[in-house]
Amino acid sequence: MKSILVFVLFAATMCWMMFSPIYRHVLVVRQAVLQQETDYLLEVGASGTYGYIDTEMIDQSRSRLASFGMRPEAVEYEISSDNGLGATNPAAPLPRGSGLRLTMSYPYENLFQIDRLIGLAPVDENERMRAFGIKMSEYVP
Template sequence: MKQLLVFLLFAATFCWLMFSPVYKHVLVIRQALLQQEADYLLEVGASGRYGYIDAAMIGESKARLARHGFDPSRLEYTVGSTTGADAGLPSLPLPRGVGIKLTIRYPYERLLDIDRLIGIEPPSASEGISAAGMKMSEYVP
């Protein structure tokens, strides 16, 4: 009985050691993709041509992230400005010098559940990874 218990504990630890780095790597890659997309959206949205980040841009962003395995329905975008003005209206682009803020959130999706094998409680379902940034608008009316 004691040998069976030792075997089970060893097997669980061995599985965690084998697969945990893979899941951590997936998490790091997802974080990097989210940050890259946030930076791209801010670069385009704050350019002299736009001055906003609207729903169409967000839809295109979701499509790009979906090609990398993200579920578009679970992506959450928050767009704001440093003055409190709405940064998502194409009819009222933010003038030069006003900051456009963007945050993209995505849940962990039970990615870290393997940590239970060694007694580490994974993050709750409501928690997730996020990427954020701010860029000054270059739009001149």
């Protein structure tokens, strides 16, 4: 009985040690992709040509994220400006010097369930990883 218990505990610990780094790697890559996409959208949206981030840009962003294996419908976008003006309207772009803010979030999708093997509580299923950025608009009317 004692040897069976030791075997089960050893097997669980061994599984966690083998597979936990893989899940951590997936987490790091997803966070990096999310931040890279945030930076790219801000660079394009705050350029002198646009001054906004509209739904077409968001749709293109979703397709780029899908190419990395993320579920596009699960990505949430929060777009705002630092002065209260609308930051998503192509008819009224943000003037030069206004801050364009973008926060993107994506669920963890049970990446931490393997931590239960060693007694750690996984991240809540409603938690999301986030990427944030702000860039000053360069649009001149």
